[in-house]
Amino acid sequence: IAPEPAPRPRPAPVDVGLMQERPVNLASILEHAAKNHGAQEIVTALIEGGMHRQTYAETLTRTKKLANALRRLGIQPGDRVATMAWNTHRHIEAWYAISGQGVICHTVNPRLFPEQIAYIVNHAQNRVVFVDLTFAPLVEKLRAHLPTVERYVVMTDRANMPPGDWLCYEDLIAAENDDFTWPSFPEETASSLCYTSGTTGEPKGVLYSHRSNLLMAYATSSKDVMNMGSGDVSLMVVPMFHANAWGMVYAVPMAGGKLILPGMSLDGASTHRLIKEERVTGSAAVPTVWSMLLQHLEKTGDNLEPLREVIIGGSAVPRAMFEVFDKKYGVTVIQGWGMTETSPVGTISRLLPKHAGLDYEAKLDIRVKQGRAIYGIELKIVDDAGAELQRDGRRSGRLLVRGPWVARAYFGRDETIVDADGWFDTGDVATIDADGIMQITDRAKDVIKSGGEWISSVDLENAAVAHPDVAMACAIGVHHPKWEERPLLLVVPKENAFPNAEAILEIIGRHFARWQLPDEIIFVDELPLTATGKLDKKVLREKYKNRLKDVVIEKDGAPNRR
Secondary structure (H helix, E strand, O other): OOOOOOOOOOOOOOOOOOOOOOOOOHHHHHHHHHHHHHOEEEEEEOOOOEEEEEEHHHHHEEEEEEEEHHOOOOOOOOOEEEEEOEOHHHHHHHHHHHHOOOOOEEOOOOOOOOOHHHHHHHOEEEEEEEOHHHHHHHHHHHHHHHHOOOEEEEEHHHHHHHOOOOOHHHHHHHHOOOOOOOOOOOOOOEEEEEEEEOOOOOEEEEEEHHHHHHHHHHOOOOOOOOOOOOOEEEOOOOOOOHHHHHHHHOOOOOOOEEEEOOOOOOOOHHHHHHHHHOOOOEEEEEEEHHOOOHHHHHHHOOOOOOOOOEOOOOOOOOOHHHHHHHHHHHHHHEEEEOOOHHHHEEEEEEEHHHHHOOOOHHHHHHHOOEEEOOOOEEEEEEOOOOEEEOOOOOEEEEEEEEEOOOOOOOOOOOOOOOOOOOOOEEEEEEEEEOOOOOEEEEOOOEEEOOOOOOHHHHHHHHHHHOOOOOEEEEEEEEEEOOOOOEEEEEEOOOOOOOOOOOHHHHEEEEOOOOOOOEEEEEEOOOEEOOOOOOOOOHHHHOOOOOOOOOOOOOOOEEEOOO
């Protein structure tokens, strides 16, 4: 009788995949672009004047030279190096040369108050500051107040250098070779640092990692988000100092597309010239930039060919702006939402296949919302007790978010900014429907509470901008002796236009009950903006806080509009 065969040994348990472990370094994006799309161009409107063109291959060579220069200056992994610059080829080079060797690239928003700039440079303990010619006078005044900064590099050539003991960017590159190997480090290594605009308290630093930025770049370049490919020409208007330029600084080279950088010229005429001359197919910016472009087109009667679509974020996009781009210029507006703490892209507003049969107005009702979460981002809304609310598109609550590119703490602060389950409170009030489509109804601090009822300042503003003679509008809540708060509307008319207050109220009244209408409309020449181009409502609330203190109450309880 044959013996029983010996039992086969059971395989050892396996808890990890058998794949290569290649840590993420963001410099690999530029390496990829140079090797696979090496002849593709980066085009810059220079600060010094004129246009500059170089390929991805040339950009990589110059970036490696700059990386060697930083090492020669004694910069070590973990150090912070600041940039105060517009979107240019030099800023792209500095961005990758800094973070690619494990140093933290700190993008400083030059639109902040000088005191805030000094605060964040000192808080970050920057050792070197790269500065564009435009901002050299500002930095010169601050130098005595920046004790950690050892060197200042002006991002220009020798012929345009200002007087003083600045280092010249082009001299630094010319003195080096491109023999540089990007180091390997854990992908959680910090890559870049961006401070919030400080609308409440001191600016707070959001410290991104190589992993978080790479994951977001993958997500945003996809068809349903920013729809990027190697055949696209992208005009990156959103500044690199504004939350990673919404990830475009990574996503465009990753896709191999042509990248157009506007430098300091963001006016309507300059933006239009770049679109036409460089055959731009897509772009991204805040609404104020597109307002300037549309006003320019109204004067010139020109078109936007070959532009196909624009990504707009930073603040709610007025319905009227969608309609003008759609009907007059054949350009699709895609609204997005995010914040510095979300790296920043969190949602995008694109129609679903189920919406194809809807008429134009019904589709627009969906497009004006902030949209669905992109993969990697989770959203929920909660009431004041923290209980999650139903996704019915009607109930509104505090918007919470979590994901692999959402901040869990601020740089240099011990406390966490998320709850025990990782949810970050955005400070927005929103609704979410059954399809996951989210709509911001207001910032928690901006919502107008009148007689115990909420009035959306965002909706009031969007309704007012529908008037053909209104360029911008801002709704704020001001103290009222009976109703606690009442809405006050400030309006900037379009150039050479003289809108009538009653006509504006008539348009708003199509969408709002009588008690929700502004008690007063004030026409102003301009509205204050924050450093990121949003309406600075805290300034306006302080200025107009007593505007309605002597208001006369009519018999029906409605205010008397003066």
